[in-house]
Amino acid sequence: MKQITSGTEIVLLGTAGGPRLRTNRAGIASAVVVGDALYLVDFGYGACRQSKLAGLDLGHLRAGFVTHLHSDHIADLANLLLFGWYENLENVTRPVRLYGPGSRGRVAAPSADLRAQDVVCPDDPMPGFAATIGHLTQAFATDINDRMRDNGRSHPGRLLAAYDIELPASVPFDPETAAAPPMDPLTVYRDDRVEVTAVLVQHAPMSPAYAFRFDTADGSVVFSGDTGVCDNVITLATGADVLVHEVIDEQWVQRTHGAVDTPRARATIAHHTTAHTPIPDVGRVAQKAGVGTLVLNHLVPAQIDRPRWHEAGEHFTGRLIVGEDLERIPLVP
Template sequence: MTDTTVTLTGTGTPLPVPGRAGPGTLVRRGDWAAQVDAGRGTVLRLAELGLGCPDIGLLALTHHHSDHLVGVADLVLTRWVQGGFDPLPVLAPEGPTARFARRLLDGWADDIEIRRRHTGRPAPQGPDVLAFDPPAAPAVVWRSADAEVSAVSVRHEPVEPAVAYRFDTPSGAVVVSGDTRVCAEVEALARGADVLVHEACRGAAVRERGKRFIADYHADTVELGAMAERAGVGTLVLTHLEPAPRTDEDAAAFASEVRRGGYTGRLLVGEDRLTVPAGEPAVQHG
């Protein structure tokens, strides 16, 4: 039995859809937990999973699109309210994403001051921003006793920089794509991974709805299937689903297109709170 798991804390996009929080992925090994991105509703999803914000030992941000970041201040401030007074380590590519993290608490100064004076608790420390230059090829950007984290630049132009992350633990390897087109960079990062959590866009369906600009910088499902097969990924988990599936038939269409691309491994169309133990059967929380 593995002790490395992946949980989708949010599978949505900028448009609100009932039951789908904003983009986010939780990677856990034993008592250690890392959150990748924090879209709307992330703190509530963590609470539903039995986690407090102080339980998060690392936050890794992929890029500066608002749907991936609007829950970050909630995570940091709630961490403080729940008694987490140490700064939260935040991995971020240097540029707009790192600048956002450094300025995170600026707009909350008055709220923080009145809470500090009223409760007597120390003021929160801002995030410990661990900025790195986005690498063109997979490179290690952070290490701990629980995980080695690598990153690579991805193809989400005109949003630059944007990165994907790989978590290598003693009991499994997990890759989270962030937002990107299907690209060789993620393929290299994901080679041999136990679990690849990748955004998915039904390109033809999106273009039919007149949203070509969305399809142009997100991952086409058919191309994704081919890439995941080449990379030898054990389990492919689809998230950031566009257009958002509202029926079982919609979800089946995502899976069908990935299979049409050639992927033969275990395939899961993501729902919020879906948990995937690396190398073990998936579990859907009730």
């Protein structure tokens, strides 16, 4: 790796989990800044505005990574596509490489005893990441074609290139029965500043879903993405300096949904308790991985009267940070 003298830092652009509009936190998005190179992880609502508030220059963006295709992680991709022109994205010397999950392959069965709904877009009901970018471009074709002709803007294909992460045949992934089988980290991207590796994580039925690790000359950071407790995360994070991990208040889940016995409530509890990581378990994951710093991110709920986030520290002996929007964290303190 090329030595970066100015240091490497993590910027928490938005720290709220879930598809809700919040007054105190933006949607989930993070940045890794390595010298003058910028990398983004997830594009929750407000990600582009938060980048602006953080003083980050999209003209320095080299690559972006999407952990999974839930709306709260990709809502701002359209703004990157449509507003990036005017935020120095045209200054990139080659297309920014964007990576995300491929197609699940088939629509998941309804959870618990929920009634099956009609499928939207039956001709392409489960597009992967690259196809999703293609569909966004098509949806905004009127604007894009007008901007290119009226404002002289570049074709989006010169600025952004989207790729599905391809799993090797040796990984026995199955969206129904093996959403996160044990696997060795897979190299997704490499340049003179970073090497980015990934593993599958447990966020079924939304799958494939990934965690990402950035290794730099200054150290390493792992982003868990959305996941339940998952051994692959521990594998990926072992020896890392910083683990940025999602977290859910499991007591809040029971208070909010446990009093009503309906199919929707049961499905909600099942999702929250299996596809996300409770507060005590986040600390245990970080402890097993041996990381120096644990950063709590993708907070669910994002607004709460009785926050318990600090309790993750009861199971972790390193430094604990409860993430806040626009917080900057040096990779190595």
